Amino acid sequence: MAEGMRPIRARRVGFEKERGVLSLEADTGRSFVFVELSGPDAGVSEALRVLSPLAESRLPLQFLRIYPDCLSFVVAQGDLPQVREVLAGAGVTFEASEGCAVITVVAPNMRSIPGLMARMGEVLFRRAVGMYQMADSHSSVSCVIAAGQLAEAVEALRREFGLPEEAA
Secondary structure, eight states, rough: OOOOOOOOOOOOOOOOOOOOOOEEEEEEEEEEEEEOOOTTTHHHHHEEEHHHOOOOOOHHEEEEEEEEEEEEEOOOGGGHHHHHHHHHTTOOOEEEEEEEEEEEESSSGGGGSSSSSHHHHHHHTTOOOOEEEEEEOOEEEEEEGGGGGGGHHHHHHHHHHHHOGOOO
């Protein structure tokens, strides 16, 4: 060690985010759209044929899922008339469910909470909350439900995860 220098002990430094379920978020005014993909080009190429005109129309999609025979997504309720027009122009069979909401369980550092998505699904199922789709990210799990069931879903999840009443 150089003259005049002395070792400094580092304090414990943590970079981990807070763990556990921290809050609920709710987003209303959404529609869930389910599109059948069929014909000789079913699959990714057919999905792209459907998605390209939506992109050209600058319609923002959420929760996009592409499967070999279908695709689904969520749009703002106000965008649904334009989505219907674009999909009709693409000549595909589709169903649109209006009056949806997205409820999200926010849980930073979710790796410490195994089964969070299953737990959320079970809670909503026990309360007979219909689920259109679920998705997760690094810090949350979201579920598309009927907006009319949002209060029931918020209450059930708030109780399950021990969150205060102002959690959503």
